Amino acid sequence: MAHLLLRHRDIPDIGKMDVYKKNGGFEAFKKAVTRMEPQEVTESVKASGLRGRGGAGFPTGIKWSFIPKDIWPHYVVANADESEPGTFKDREIMESNPFQFLEGVAIAAFATGANAAYIYLRGEFWPVAAILDEKIADMEKAGFLGDKLFGSDYSLRIHTHLGAGAYICGEETALLESIEGKRGLPRIRPPFPAVYGLYGKPTVVNNVETLTNVPLIVEKGADWYKSLGTTDSAGIKIFSLSGHVNKPGNYELPFGTTYRELIYKYGGGVTENRPIKSIMSAGASSAMIVADDKALDTPMDYASVRALGADLGSASVIVINDSVNLEWVINKTIHFFKHESCGKCTPCREGCYWMMHLIERIEHGEDVQASTELLHNVANQMQNKCLCPLGEFATMAVATAIERFPADFKPSHAGGEHG
Amino acid sequence: MAKMVSLTIDGRPITVPAGTLIVNAAKEIGIDIPVFCYHPKMEPVGMCRQCMVEVGRLVVDRATGQVVMDGDKPKISFGPKLETACTTPVSEGMVVLSQSDKAKASQKEILEFLLTSHPLDCPVCDKGGECPLQNLTMEHASPQSRFLFDEKQHAGKHLPLGDLIWLDRERCIQCARCIRFQEEIAGEPVLAFYQRGRATDIITNSEPGFDSIFSGNTTDICPVGSLTTADFRFGARPWEMNAAASICAQCPVGCNVTFNTRREARSGGKVAIKRVMPRQNEAVNEIWICDKGRFAYHFTEDANRLVKPMVRRNGKLAAASWTESLHAVSKAFSEAKKNSVILTSGRLSNEDLFNLKQLADGLGGEALLYTSMGGGELTTSFGVSVGTNFSAMGKETTILVVASDLYNEAPLWFLRLKQAAKRGVTLIIANARETKLDRYSKFAVRYSYGNEVETIRGLTNKNKIGEAITTAENLVILYGSDGLGLDGSAAVAAACAELVKGRFGKPMNGLIGVWPRANDQGAWELGFQPADNLARLLKGKTVYVVAADPAGDDPELEAALKGAKFVAVQDLFLTETAKLADVVLPAQAYTEREGSFTSGERRVQRFYPALRPRGETKADFEIIAEIAKVLGLELEGRSASLVMDKLAASVKTFAGITYRKLAEVTEQWPIVGRGDLYYGGTTYENKQGLGVQLALNAPAPIPSISMEFLRPDEDQWLSVPITRLYDRGITVSTSELLRAHIGEATVLLHPESAKKLGVAAGGRVKVNGFLAEVRLDVTVPASVALLPRSMGFPINAPAAAELKKA
């Protein structure tokens, strides 16, 4: 099947305006603006079953329909903060198939009545922002952005905004704070961004990949889109495969593809042909899945992965073979979350710090059993108390590694060679 | 009226307005849900997670909209997670469990997290004894820590944020109350968090550090000992101190305060004031005070206080007995009769002023108010009255501020007007220059100095501004003396009174004077008036100067006093005026006695003795009564409360006021100062009286006063007086901490003006021969020199001045 999101893999120059246009580019946006009511666009996306690709999997059309009609202006914000360890799909889309993403932003803006959209990129995506700025200028020149688009009354402008190194800004309310020129601290919800978003106005925040699906839906219809994937998880998904595999990279596949297929058929198998010990299904925020046959044959869709005691999330699959101890793995994740905890809420700020000390003690072989018990305890104590999901994410790998791989936390194993 | 919602908290039913947060609903029925980041005066942020409780809600059938029943009771569904009581609003039928095993476990666990980074150095911490974290730890925490002490993060413990506030980084629990206070309440966001995660740290980047006049309040709301005042830190333990209710005497706002005192060796075995704390009065200062009020209290304990009467012998002042001194004064008065002049100020209490007025009336002499601001007689009939409260004003109200820099003249009014504007009050500011409050105003009107009256008269002709003034349900006007002298401010008052006169007697309406002194309003109420030409009037008279220092302020008045027949001075210090007196009488400071002040909002409020009287000092009202007695006049001198009884019987607007009535309290919201210090901070609960607002005099005719428009010659500058919070007044100059904020005599010039003079910022100019340091300020109009009062220049009205580079 030809790629629908990673179209540059079939049409290398799709990032050029004339090539994109020749291949049907901006027809969906034109169709929406000239032949559809905003409400119809939202309904169509709702009907398609498209769910957010950033991790939470919330139905996109429903999110759009929450935007109230009595508070103005509205904003659309594209979440291009892609910072989850193991996730690198949005970057490829923006670098190589930027117009399809930007068209998605434009359609989302039209559907929700926004005349301004912001793309929030993580600061490290500096060159990506430069590409997008160029493409936005191309769109303005070509009449796809600006005033009175396609002869209608609708006007739209898209702006990029660079973050500056903070994982927390991938959380949508922290992201909005960051655009507002503040520290990227998550807000309490409710109110949700749909009501109180950017500058306190109704705002839709969607992930890059999510938005890149939108032109397809408007162009080919909700039914067509729904026919891809599984009943629970409509459409296609980009799986970012990393870790101990021979061919890491992004793979655009229908939902329902199994882990075994992803790793062996597409990913070229495990490095050194070793057995897989564990799979992280959603980057560093993921629970540690025991990579038995049952897990490997699990179809990758929201419900099936949940049944494994994990989450599909952003579909960032990190493969871990039997050469490493999971105690070393969670040392990495704990340090990551300790570094990225914004410090706003107590359990995450203090819990990550405490967990870091405990894992270091385990790493140094000090009082391993008691420290492991306490670590498990602290992780559990953080759960369900944090202000935003980051703190909860920080505990997922820790708790599940200790529960599911107890052998990796034996004094004899700790402190050995890794990586 | 908001919709009411009924729920139960820990099994106890309560009905509160929809939108009320669980934590506040609980507080109303005496259930203290522990909080650290939440503060009832600020927006909830849900950061510390200490207040998590179990929340159950009614189950509603989506199809029918009906409440699902479980037998004869509605079915309640509890979510899988606890919720923060500080961010969750109540809903109908809600069931809140703050003491369930789950809720208590969570509260204990959060506490454990907080303590992993906290040093637990309570024995050497100033907050010890009134610390929410300490209290909760004692109550709930495990006796043993699971966190290794060696792994605790260490950080700086003695860091000055500015010269008033110190930071202990280890103790900070990152609740952000101080940061949020500075941003939301004070409007001076000079504190912030640096770094993130566990490294999160308080910083200030302002120059000077923590540059705010409200900084002390952060130490009250800090739930740990992280922020302390330079004044109090290591000064005393909270449990050693007594508390005396008082009223701040620095400005006309009349903030309710508490003096914390103790007897100590350091003060020679005397009782000393250790700190000034805000005391709640939601109609006056809420729970805040400014830094001047907090730190400028040392003057009453100054070593240079007068403690013995003095009489001039052979040209020199020498100690004398009360009998001798009082007789000398009485004798002079009995000879002078109607040639006697009593000159006093709003520094005195209502009771002192009443006795003085009685004395003057008995003599047939003059009772004069020493002030640089006029128009007060208009505020006694067109002022605000019973039921007026800035906190209760919203969209329906317009507040007009004329010729006043409230930030410097009356900081708490600045703060409350800022909050009022946030609630929707239409704030209009008319001034010749930009003031700090302009940022929060809807309209800012600029005029040239001298053009005030014309501008005010023209306001109603301006479309939107005129509409806001004439059609608003309520209109309050505050006028001050920015750039004005006695005549100018009187003219401004009259012009403002015209705008409010149609609203006579309506609560939430009226004219407020932003007086230079705490009880100027009281003086006006009691019939004191300033003299048109004071210097001329003093000549050859027998003068009794009480609580004023004209000779120190103005060389012309000094000369006039030298030409008086007899001068008696009653004061705290040997002022310049006292130095040329025939008799000097030592008065008690207001911290040493009882009395009452009338605030600018016409609220009479009691203050109570905090310290023992110094030496042989007596209360002013008592001294006055003793003088009167020798003259054969019957004045009350036994107690302040008895003076008030007489006052209330003879002054109509005070009718019905007694000390008992002034001491009455009603429940205030938020509830602060009780056992749970984590909710409102260490501000004091008001148990000593909320005060009483005065009734109004019948409307009097409003004079039509035009202003003289001063036009300096071409080589001259227009110099105008302004008020600076930290001036050279005795209250500030005796405060070691604040002294550094006074600085040199300064003149404020527009950068262009300075360029014309050939001086830069920090350079020197001579203003009419007086040396002054130049400060540049783009808000100063061209060819105008702003001269702060009480900074060494004899300036009390606009004048033409010569400016020369020095």
Place this chain on the structure above:
Amino acid sequence: MLAEKYPEEVKKIFAKYPPEQKRSAVMPLLYLAQRDEGFVTKAALEDIAQMLDITSTNVAEIVGFYTLYHDGKAGKYRMQVCTDLPCALRGADKFLEELCSNLGVKVGETTPDGMVTVEAVMCLAGCDKAPMFQVQSPDGIAYHENMTVDKTMELLAALRKSGKEVK
């Protein structure tokens, strides 16, 4: 003064946000301020605060929160090697260690010629092309992926020679 030094850029930045929301410009302005020295100076904090009508404390807190802003001087090029889990599974830790020993510095240190500061950072979204790093320099940020120590040393030699980030 940024407005005088980079008038075009500043204009473009302000054009992105609603006029009453100019505080939003603080992040792009900080990047601009970092161009010269590689870090944000105290004077720049004041300058930006004035441009945005906020306190310099409110500008400083942004520098403190986000890791790509710096408050102190380092090498001209900050070589930021990702050592997060996916990269580490592909030998990033070893790569960093060898690189450091080749350069004769420890992580966080700057080469004696002041050219390069080596740092270990969190995930850069280049997990499939590890070992990888980004170079933060006055010219911006550039990714270098599928790197070896040899290739890195060649890159450094080129940087030293050209004085400009090349890719």
